[in-house]
Amino acid sequence: MNNRLSEFRVSNDAVDDGEELRRRLDEEGYLFIKKLQDPDKLLALRQDIMQVIRTGGWLMEGTDPMAGIADAAKQCTEPDIEYPSVYHEMYKLESFHRAGHWPEVMQMMEKVIGGPVLSHPQKIARLWFPKYTAHTTPIHQDFVHFQGVYDTYTCWAPVGDCPAELGGLAVLPGSHKINAIHDHHFSLGAGGLAINQEELNDNWVTTDYEIGDSLIFHSLTVHQALPNVTEDRLRVSLDNRYQSTRLPIAEHMLQPHLSGIYPFGWEEVYKDWTSTDLKYYWKDMDLEVLPTIEDFGANGFVEALELAGQGDEHAIHHLKRLIKRDPACERAQRAEDVLNNLSDHPEAVAVNP
Incomplete structure (x- = not known):
């Protein structure tokens, strides 16, 4: 990527004005909200996640799990056969799934969408090793992955501070206005699909994220992750999707993340949960479900x-x-x-x- 990086526009001044939030989202394709999510709750979630990761052997022995000091010898990512043994254990955490329904997030998404909101059942965490840069999430639009309808939104948040060198997200403002899907090509990076850089301008925006900061963007907004070039730190982030309850959802978004390549079902996810309110919550909604488009992959x-x-x-x-x-x-x-x-x-x- 060209190193032409500018800072996000911060939209905290508009958090109580749904009309203005929607206007900015329509204009720029994203909203960046400082401290939208409670840092204390995110720290508690980080503790849960890092305990699983430590048990799985991905962290250096003798280090503080909260520091996320990775064992470079364990480098792997989503398509690697070594990945699901740890990721599936993390995915079973009730606290991880509940984060996608925190009131501050749902209330913000209701303002953005202008009505009742569905938090997609398929919650996603990104557990990213340092210096594994060939596998960095490439330039893409999210629609090719979660599909359904264009008016679906991602809320991305780091579970811990995330300076640029740790690999936060960068977006191209206004890139959603194409109102279409760019051609996506093979990539080794996360998701396996990328837009050619030559088709785009290089006016990227990003920031040094602090815990609690959240980036909301449209499914057609072109974005990418920056590479994790730290010496030894694992990057952990939440990658959740939201849409109006009145719009269709793609069928695969009703299944656990990565279940399409590693068999893994909701009964396994829910096995040790202590409450039931989020188990199969979407089945109480009258959702229109669309078949998954296989052509992209x-x-x-x-x-x-x-x-x-x-x-x-x-x-x-x-x-x-x-x-x-x-x-x-x-x-x-x-x-x-x-x-x-x-x-x-x-x-x-x-x-x-």
Whole structure:
């Protein structure tokens, strides 16, 4: 990314004015609210999450879990077979799911949306290792991932202070006004899909986030994560979605995160919960459910096959990871064919995009 970074516009002056919040969101595609979420509640959640991560062996022995000092030897991310053993345990935390329904968040989203709000059942946390920069979340629009309707919103918040070097989010103001989906291409980064930088301007905005700060943005707003270039710190963040209860939702957003690649259901999530109010809460709503659009991921996979055949190192890594994760699936068989053909033709030159 070009290093042309400016500061977010802060919208705390408009937090009690829903009309003005919506006007700014319509104009810029995002709202940045300082201390929207209670830092004390986020610190308590961080303690819960870091305890799980420590138990899973991702933190350096003998360090304070709250500091998030990562063991670099355990580097992994969502598509890696090593990831779900820790992520699934974190995902079972009742406190993690409850954070997506905190009153201060729901009330803000009601102002933004202008009516009753659905907090998507598929809550997401990002657990990001330092110096794993090839896997950084690339430039994209969220719609290709959560789908449903355009008027869906992400509320992103770090679970702890997040200076730029730890890898917070950056957005392109006004980029949602295209009112369409950019072409997305294969990427090794989180989500596996990226927009070509050449199609965009470079007027990115971001900040050094403090705990409690929240970034709200439209599903078509172009954004990306900055790389975590810290020496040893794990970045933990919440990545939750909201929409009007009157609008359709994509069916996969009613399932746990990553359940499409690692079998994992709600009964496992809820097993040790002490309350019931958030269990299957969406089933009491009369929601219109839309089928998941498979084309985005399918097109990215085809592009990965083509790039791997040309010796692209990122695509080759992606295919090898897929084969390791699910060797019997149809995509893994196609990936093996490409990699076997590549082995038979060593003259193919590996290139690093």
